[in-house]
Amino acid sequence: MYDVIVAGAGHAGTEAALAVSRMGLSCLLVTTDLNAVARMSCNPAIGGVAKGQITREIDALGGEMAKAIDATGIQFRMLNLSKGPAMHSPRAQADRVAYTAYMKRALEEEANLDLLQDTVTGIEQREGILHGVRLLSGRLITAKAAILTCGTFLNGLIHIGMDHYPGGRTIAEPPVTGLTENLIRLGFEAGRLKTGTPPRIDRRSVDYSRVAEQKGDENPPPFSFSTATLIGRHQLSCYITHSSERTHEILKTGFDRSPLFTGKVQGVGPRYCPSIEDKIFRFPDRTGHHIFLEPEGFDTNEMYVNGFSTSLPEDTQIDGLRSIEGLEEVKLIRAGYAIEYDYFPPYQIHSTLETKRITNLYFAGQINGTSGYEEAAAQGLLAGINAAAKILKRPALHLKRSDAYIGVLIDDLVTKEMKEPYRMFTSSAEHRLMLRHDNADIRLMHFGYQSGLISDAAMDKCRAKITAVGAIKAIMEKSTMPTDTLNSFLSLQGRPNTLNAQKLSAVIKRPGVSLELLTDILPTFGENVCRISMDKTVHQQVEIDLKYEGYLKRELLTAEKIARLEALQIPSAYNYRSIKGLSAEGMEKLIHHRPETLGQASRITGVSPSDVSVLMVHIGR
Template structure:
């Protein structure tokens, strides 16, 4: 019934979809196994992609040839570039999406991808032979053979849903949990643990009074996520989101359910996401705050369903409802379904190699929430990397490893493998020490050539990158050569409260002033507009960033060079840490457990001191 596959992907969430697409586009024959073909690429929580640091990840996925950016652009109902008031290292794209269209677009793209087969069934076990994963065993008893397996199980492994005092099994509301894999892997020697996440109630938008809320419109220019020329909505078509706030009455009503809360009564043992806490956790931890922000987000073009962002909860339904109706604009709210918490199994990611292959079992890869992360974007980028590396392993080629200085994806994977996580991991710009280099605007310049060499990024993508590189250099040369006349420049400078020119000045020099923007300069100065009119917005912006922030970019490149010296010092996998008597017991245990690949990785392990690293260098003859 089933042919032999190169790669089997277990689970069709964001990680599974990217893994299947990547391996297939590189030439592997792929089977994507999911418990429900109708929920492929389901947005289980809020219908949005991107945001602070997450937007950078989606652009990196796109630059590498993944699908998330294209799907996001095709299904967005609103776009905003966050943090525009800060430097470009902090700019982060975010889209509000049509939930149904997002999933339908993903499925359509996968079905159009040659080499991807689908099968609906639960995977209850893995076929392991001679220490390698060789296929899967399904709930219907099928033994399907493959050369590698990528497990992207999301919140389904032994998932338990909590709503107040009610508890029932499930991987998502109205969907059953997956069983068998955890038990098998623990028996094989893997360490497993539990995490928790949650989601807010869904509301009938017709029952809300938007006049009591603040409207949050999209940007006047839609930049999007994909570097390809994807057809996107116009700025005028965008749907608005709205903002309202809880109040002291809301908080008091929520507290009436604390004695029935699974969080506070101890029924939930898994640790929840610190940076996306439930509303009951917020009012408990931040008791001094009089109100909390609530984002009212439409679920799509053709639905009245509303996602209440900021009101994640597992309190009893009656308490949820009473508290909701105390929020301005929600007085007459009708609930479609209550919020809930879900506990699920994960495998601490220190058990993985940088390729996302497990250390214990060869050709077995983990991606997404099984590794302790939270968020669609974090899952999708892991799926992409696991799919790429599963294909490379099958073809007996070296894995693709992204360093911390290459991409946010590299930061995420290094954090997981070197430090592990005991709570759902979420990406922030502050986690990246080289964020001036890892901007959302240059992900294609950083990563597309690398992916193209592997056969994933298309020729079209490479041509766009080459055109952007050439154009950027040309624009910088123009700005460094073009002298602007005071008569032409001073009106604009006066508007910006910047000192007027007394004599001609090079455009590049003028651009270095605070609050001076190349787009505005071009609109205000005909000579500049004429010189740059053949270039697109993206290339002009790239040239501006490179010129304005050249000193900072260069400084980070120097730091990267220094760090790479440590990354080049490899530690043999068979290195015996027991003979290094001078390091602490804690350091020895951590090193034995994680088995760092390089001295650079060793230095980032929690509990490893600089002196431990120096001692290791001596023992390695460095």
């Protein structure tokens, strides 16, 4: 018997298995192909808007994704630098093959982790408690807990034009059959979703004189708090071109053979990441769409055509690609395709990711209706931590919406209606100014340390950062910029003079003022700052904390008010039908979702503020 069995070795399964084994428990990771660990079946990239923040949070909690992309990235960029710090998001192109190899090595190096190439096709339970998993080979392996991270494999069906093939992530990978049916027999509700991927092309066939080059940043910050630096790393360029009206007309000729428009695809696709044919159909007035050409690694000629996700017939794909500037002589390596798969609406899981129907069974990743490597990895990490914590009789890890983007993700899954694949956006996080990529260690590393996934050295480094930030802010609260010095600076900026000297903590809030500028103007202050810390990330933290102090205090007050609702627990078997005053829809949704707290109840679609007030009175009683 194992402590935990993890089914599937995608991004969720990899993080789950590593977390369990690093917490000292025996773990078995079962996957159909051990050479496809953490495979990037779609875009070979990590991070981006909101996703970059999640990756940093995974690292702060003790996960592996950030370390992997630092080790195998081929281009690094910080997005949205023209906007405020809440929107700054790291993103990196990955060497797709090297990323998988890195993750496989990480798994193989764990002493408590066994790997098995097989497929989980069923769950065995005894009186509502997990007993073990049934494999394709017929074996039953028992365990105290199991985590299902099935990706797009559950009854996966791939579409290219009017042809369709059973497949998991790719045509070359078989789907998982029998597991969905097994779970339905156990009382779970399943649904059907769809996603897709663009064609891959030979980068030697691109005319680079006709596309715009997009280089990586010269001094990119690492994803992982444990990576010393990325400065000096060799990087590859990406390229930008665009579709045209001619492209759209060519692609329209294949609409009568499109599985999307002929009804062959039954699953609901991602609204935020539509296929090129869907964009043409939904936005007929647009004469062009951006196309990004992204290399898949240092040692391959494969290039990913971002923005051209499609399931049109292969001949239409080729003709459409060759109508794009710079791709007139392009050679197709692999056609784009759509894939349908089963998922289980996540009202059926707790915020720990344990299922409500079977004790000690956890769901993580696309089985919960999410999309994206980062969202999957975050769920896998949380599921692994919580499965291990339950076996070790430790408290579960519950991240609030004000703690992390991961907290927003989990809360959205268990409270919102899932009608399409879920993707995290900065707009989903009401506390996004608090949930920046730069402070993920300060926010979350103590949670990872308590779980045993963060080392003493890493935690000491985080504590030193917190201490240094506090010390510099304290100096700035006490130090004053003389009136004449301040006015000289204001005159250079063309701003009116002031009659009074000001605290440095107030001066830094002015436009155009940075901590670096203040250390240059005031040498003694600069010496004191450098004596405390030379770390640029510390200086950045101080500057953001002081510049946005008022906004951060407002967000914190809001978070504290919400926390009071989260503290009000609702019994799992609460009889909502006995409460007079609930609306019919509110009662139906509360029974359906079975929220764990009043805060969760307040965020369920269809539960009105008056329903929450009535519920609060009854819980108080």
